[in-house]
Amino acid sequence: MPTPFSADRRRFLSCSLVAMPALAAVPAFAAGDNARALDLLARAAALYQRRGDAALPAFQRGGAFDEAGLYVYVLGADGVLKASGGPSEVFIGQDVRGHRDREGGAYIATVLERARADAPTSLNYRWTNRRTGQDETKTVHFRRVGEAVIVVSQMIDRATATEARAWLARAVKALEQRGPAVLAEFNDVNGAFVQDDLYVFAIGANDMVMHAHGTQPRLVGRNVTYLKDANRHFIGREMVRRAKVGEVVETRYVWLNPVTRHKEPKTTFVQRVGQLVLAVGYYGA
Template sequence: MKKATPVLLASLTLAAMLSTPAFATSPTPHVPAAEPGYEQQAASATQLLRKAVAAYREEGNAAFARFSRQGEFVDGDQYVYVVDENGYMLASGGPSAALIGRDISPLLDPELRDTFASALQQPASNDISSAEYRWMNWSDGKVERKHVFYQKVDGKTFAVGYYLPRSSEAAAKQLLDDAAAAIESDAEATVRRINRLDPEFNRDDLYVFVVDMDSMNMVAHGYSRRLLNIHFPDLKNREGLRVGQTILDALEAGQDSVTYTWPNPVTERPEEKKTLIRKVDNYLVAVGYYQEPATE
């Protein structure tokens, strides 16, 4: 399969945002919904979006050049981009600047093309809406979840988003529930799916691991094949903590979670991780989520 170019990736993910059927319209344009733990990023993104819309209303199309330069409309990994109703990229302060002046519709998958065109015809609104999709983070070169806020003005869609390299506790609990149910239904098939990185059990920085409580071996791991068949009580982190034994002790004591330091597969840095644990038949099933670094 031919690898997608950055331009094609950008256009496809933009289409995904605009074609998402379950757009979440904020109850007021001043307080858009934010995922817990990302309130500051959401506030910054919506402030930048409001600033861009205000600049457009004052200057018209002349504001687009300002949006596309490094400066007041680029804040870290947040930037403004604008698409018109015909699918042309009008401005971007980020990687999609390569698409400025181009109709991105021909670059889209045929299945997305009609939906994309329909989405661009939505009426203008004073509301700020939001959606989530996956996008290349130019600061680290990785494709990560991104939450975007957007507003339709004069037939143009203005948007600003922020990245979510860490999943929420709710998402971790949902994945654990799904994995536990699958193990209970068909353990052998589920173990194979986890080990081949089935997206059902591998979601951004969340993944499932499974321990056979008879052999005490790691039989499934949704991130590192190096850990398969390791004797779980001997598993240590980089600080030398016997993570495996700590988890087993917690399970024996009736606890449902353990916190320790472990590499984040998205950021590739050791971070504090809270792992949710559950015994299902003769298996230990676990899913961990990474904590937001403390700010001073």
């Protein structure tokens, strides 16, 4: 029976000289980083070749493949994210083929298509650098290993307080202009309100229900009255109690950082809009 990666490889390879950029032509990595990325990819692919899914814990944040500025993630042939050492780990277990870059390109789907070839290759796509506000080129190197694709990516910087405040202001404006319909966009991982570790969540001021969450859909629809942080503080109650109309209020607590995998201080800015409390946070002391 043919597998997802076994369909007409000869036809694919015949067009790959046009479809796939050569490794030497990929400009987004500096020369040293490009060499590091390719070395990391070779080592990760070799480990997965030997151990299969038993190797997945090594690719998580804090594992043996945790390197400065780079991280590994693993895709199944079905588009399900199997492991990640970067911000995308919040999507582990989900089909991520629909994820798109800043120009609307389905870059994950493209990676899977190009990975039908057995040789390592690369892909450039456009992503927003929050430090500059400019769309820049981001590079991934990848190769197929059996029915999985091993990917090495550049790490995106974490959000700042200024960025989190600006993100909240945009969300408040959108809710005021469009009403509850905007909640669907807050929940859309490909939408305008989810970017790396910046996302919006919304709690009902009266029902204490999570009505939107940009990275943890399992929380949507749940009552968060008893939601606690690492120090056992009732953070849902605190946010709703302190939130005000027309004013941004800070709340601070300790929460698991999905990038570092450590429990860290987190500051979240909250503002009430009608019967909803909107919130956007960042990690740092």
